Amino acid sequence: MLKKVYKILIVPYTLFLLYLMFLGMGRFQYEDHLIRVEPVFSTIEFIKNTIRWEDIIRIVLGNITMFIPFxxxxxxxxxxxxxxxxxxxxxxxxxxxxxxxYFTRMGIFELDDVMLNTFGVYLGWLCCRWIEKRINC
Known part of the structure; x- marks a missing residue:
């Protein structure tokens, strides 16, 4: 049953996530093509320069948790x-x-995003294996 529900929901979830990544959350087109490829340092710099903890949690943890379903x-x-x-x-x-x-200028190519998103997928994979062992699906 879980697998059937997942198969139905993953496509709209993916489309919703793409919407958020390109158009949602106050996105706008940057004037320049921006890229950040220093792993971890850009996230640390973001945390140091951000006043509100809500922003840190939303961005850093969001980059992980939003990708767990994958x-x-x-x-x-x-x-x-x-x-x-x-x-x-x-x-x-x-x-x-x-x-x-990068090419559409509707965001910034960030290596940290790739790493955090991939960590979310890994956590999801671990959860998936755990669920399969617990309920034999």
Missing amino acids: GFLGWALPALRDLKTLIFSFVSAIVIVEALH
């Missing part, structure tokens, strides 16, 4: 049950999304 992609696409295949496929896809941020 750790369950093996339920919809059995080839993605294997962690290596899932991570390789996801990183390929999220790099394309980040590149679209």
Whole structure:
């Protein structure tokens, strides 16, 4: 039952997430193409320069938690049950999304986003394995 619900909800969830990544949350088109490829340092700098904890939680934890559902992609696409295949496929896809941020100027290509999003997928994959062991699905 869980797998069927997941298969139904993952497509609209993905579309909603893409909306948020390109148009939602007050997005606007930058004047320049922006890229941040210093891993971890840009996130630390963001945290140091942000006054409100709500913004830190929303951005940093959001970049992780919003991608946890993609750790369950093996339920919809059995080839993605294997962690290596899932991570390789996801990183390929999220790099394309980040590149679209850069080329459309509707966001910033950030290596930290790729890393945080991928960590979210990994957490989702761990949760998926845990659920499968607990309820034998």
